[in-house]
Amino acid sequence: MYAIEAEGLVKRFGATTALAGVDLAVQPGTVLGVLGPNGAGKTTAVRVLATLLRPDAGSARVGGLDVVRDASRVRRLVGLTGQYAAVDDDLTGTENLVMIGRLLDLRGADAKRRAAELLAGFDLSDAANRPAKTYSGGMRRRLDLAASLVGRPSVIFLDEPTTGLDPTKRDEVWTTVRQLVAEGATVLLTTQYLDEADALADEISVFDHGRIIAHGTPHELKKIVGNQSLEVRPVEEDRLPDVARVLAEVAGVPAESPRRGVLQVPVLGDDALTAAVARFAADGIAVTELALKLPGLDEVFAALTGAPATSDEEDAA
């Protein structure tokens, strides 16, 4: 049985079709990354699956329960973190979480214990008794995430959980997601970043105009998209010509310099990185930066649809 399953989901808002027939299937204990630009239907799909919206057509089950007919039982199963932090600004961190606990029928003492546990887990213990309006953006996001975990949900929906966070905070959220999955939860995560989906997801569904235009493992998807690039910055700038020679040999095309002191070549497989590292070591070239860069969302869409992500062109795989 799949933890999340949807067939032919359709949702229209007036003249706009937000979902134009979406199929999803997520194995228990795995992460599905839903990748797409703004307006692709990611949030609508999450809201339908989390019982906040009724689909116009199609059906969906979470934990085997129909999201429309069994909505209230589905709600016992899921946790939801939206794009914006859904916390109560006037309430403290503790009060926010205790309230959710009470609404989930925990007894007073249990709700307090669970709140303290989650605040500690999200590094918010020091701010526990401060109103949430005094929190920074990252803290609010963590509190929001904590709020969605009060009921120990086995299926968790994270709608762009890292949008607007700085890289450190983003890494913290990633760690949390990995922990949740390690504890057995199933996660559906929407994102606009291929690297995020690549870092967290077992499988990725690419959304465009309310449809899924591609689905597969991150590896499969990267193979379709191709153009990863290898970026290198040598310690000494006068070794740049040597670096250029190595990169050209590894990639088979001449390297370019996107920034001062940095060289870049498009590469096909992950092997290129290993090959380059071995050559640098053999030639005694010290590097300060060496990274395999994934293509951005625009390149993913260019590869999948032949059009950039922002285009209005209706297209499907």
Added chain:
Amino acid sequence: MTTLADAPTQVPPPVAAPEQGTRPFPLLRHSLVLAGRAVLKIRRTPEQLLDVTLQPIIFVLLFVYVFGGAVSGSTHDYLQYVLPAIMVQTVLFSSLSIGVNLNTDIKKGVFDRFRSLPIARSAPLIGAVSAEVVRFTVSVVVLMGVGYALGFRVGTDPLSALAGCLLAIAFALCMSWVAVFLGTWLRESGSVQGIGFLLLFPLTFGSNMFVPTASLPGWLQAWVKVNPVSHLTDAIRGLLVGGPVAGPVAWAVLSGGLILAVFAPLAVTTYRRKTL
């Protein structure tokens, strides 16, 4: 498209948490928790109470000293006449703010959280309305305090006066559902305020609140006599100062109940329609 690898399932599929429905009265409990949230918010932002504290004070002073001499010939007589009316006016106008607050609250995302929880759809609304009791009580207490300081005296007995205050609060709670309906139905909080005032002005000023009905032109008298706010004002005057009680109270309870019966389900329906 859907090229799912048949990964072996070692993680057990999720099962629904055991129904914790063993604890009775879930709607009541959840509504109380959410009412507690709203009361906390009032305590955290006491400026929210300005409309129920300063406003009655200003209204009493203005009405008594501006109109007192002209309407009743003496400010003291007019105070006895107008204080119950200002009680009605204050709680009715402050019943609007819940519509405005809910409208902004719903947009901010906290309500999305409530919707994703296994609680009744009506619980957040019932909770928010119940918390209004706090605001209404504050305004009634402030008003009675100012009234007493200026020379207002209960002409009946303390129990009747208390019943009068409770009737004003109860009627305002029923009217709150009109505001909740506007708040869930209209898109902008500004229009909630605007339409709310449009409804309340004829209800309050087109009544026997500030001037005797007999002094009004015939067509207006016809409206004043059917206006539920007139009956409510009569009832509270009767309970606070003296005069007929049974008839006006019955009308006030009946019209309040009718407003509740129409607008509470309507508000819950519009709220649900916006979600699921």
